[in-house]
Amino acid sequence: MRLLVLALLSFAASASAEPYHLIPGAVPLDSGPDGNTIVLDAPQGLIVFDTGRHPEHAQAILDYAKARSRPVAAVVNSHWHLDHTTGNWDIRKAYPRVQVYASNALEGALATFLKKSRAETDKILADPKTPPAVRDQLERGVAVIHHPERIRPNHIVAKSGRMTIAGRPLDVHLAKFAATEGDVWLYDANTRTAIVGDLVVGLVPFMDTACADGWSKALGQIAAVPFKTLIPGHGDPMTRADFAAWRTAYDNFIACGRSAAPEKQCIAGWQRDAAKFIEPDHKDYVNGAAAYYLETRLRSSPEEQQRYCKPLKPS
Numbered sequence: 001m002r003l004l005v006l007a008l009l010s011f012a013a014s015a016s017a018e019p020y021h022l023i024p025g026a027v028p029l030d031s032g033p034d035g036n037t038i039v040l041d042a043p044q045g046l047i048v049f050d051t052g053r054h055p056e057h058a059q060a061i062l063d064y065a066k067a068r069s070r071p072v073a074a075v076v077n078s079h080w081h082l083d084h085t086t087g088n089w090d091i092r093k094a095y096p097r098v099q100v101y102a103s104n105a106l107e108g109a110l111a112t113f114l115k116k117s118r119a120e121t122d123k124i125l126a127d128p129k130t131p132p133a134v135r136d137q138l139e140r141g142v143a144v145i146h147h148p149e150r151i152r153p154n155h156i157v158a159k160s161g162r163m164t165i166a167g168r169p170l171d172v173h174l175a176k177f178a179a180t181e182g183d184v185w186l187y188d189a190n191t192r193t194a195i196v197g198d199l200v201v202g203l204v205p206f207m208d209t210a211c212a213d214g215w216s217k218a219l220g221q222i223a224a225v226p227f228k229t230l231i232p233g234h235g236d237p238m239t240r241a242d243f244a245a246w247r248t249a250y251d252n253f254i255a256c257g258r259s260a261a262p263e264k265q266c267i268a269g270w271q272r273d274a275a276k277f278i279e280p281d282h283k284d285y286v287n288g289a290a291a292y293y294l295e296t297r298l299r300s301s302p303e304e305q306q307r308y309c310k311p312l313k314p315s
């Protein structure tokens with residue numbers, strides 16, 4: 001009996017009552033989004049899955065840790081997109097001993113995609129007509145491209161398997177050539193929660209650096225785990241039925257994109273199939289994004305369509 005009481009007391013002192021804590025990422029219409037952040041309790045402190053883009057998002061993570069009186073012991077990045085990794089730097093400044101886990105896909109991106117966006121951003125920043133608010137945002141983004149050590153992992157996730165992070169065992173999955181060259185997602189068997197980053201994005205699959213077929217394969221791997229709740233990279237937590245509906249919407253969009261159907265029909269198809277996940281305010285945003293991905297990823301040259309299905313190398 002005494003042992004049981006002690007066990008209960010120690011549990012009450014360290015653990016949170018909720019299986020996870022979600023800090024939702026904003027999807028503003030006038031600037032880049034923040035990815036969702038999910039915080040898990042671990043014996044050595046908090047595990048933070050994705051760290052957002054804007055300073056307000058990073059601050060919400062730091063405020064939560066402070067309110068819980070627990071350090072951030074580990075960060076896991078689903079992928080290198082800056083709406084999921086920029087806040088790594090804010091967390092590192094507050095918790096210098098934090099361990100950061102991610103795939104090594106950032107390296108190829110730095111030599112290609114991010115190198116190009118750095119050049120474009122430097123050009124906009126050099127223009128005195130750039131408004132101060134835009135300037136602040138761009139400077140925050142470009143700073144981590146100039147100093148990649150601020151967001152770079154110190155533990156590379158190179159394969160799927162059980163890992164112990166901050167003292168907590170988790171099933172860590174690596175999906176290769178999906179939304180990026182290496183997407184990391186987690187499955188927590190105790191709470192039957194899948195935390196999948198941008199392999200699922202409520203409003204529209206963000207295909208900027210996507211390999212459509214690799215992504216489809218990753219969705220099959222997610223479907224194979226017995227999760228009850230799935231947390232996407234952007235948008236609200238999903239049930240299994242929600243995920244199945246989203247997966248069908250994804251498959252239909254890719255199939256339509258590769259067919260001879262008019263672009264408008266593919267976009268309308270996405271809006272219909274994914275209607276449940278799209279806020280009315282975001283309808284136009286989704287139309288624009290879907291058209292862009294059709295043109296750049298699904299209806300571009302065969303070489304371009306395969307660009308992100310192999311390791312990124314400087315051209």
Ligand SMILES: [Zn+2]
Nearest residue numbers: 035083198233
């Ligand atoms: Zn994202």
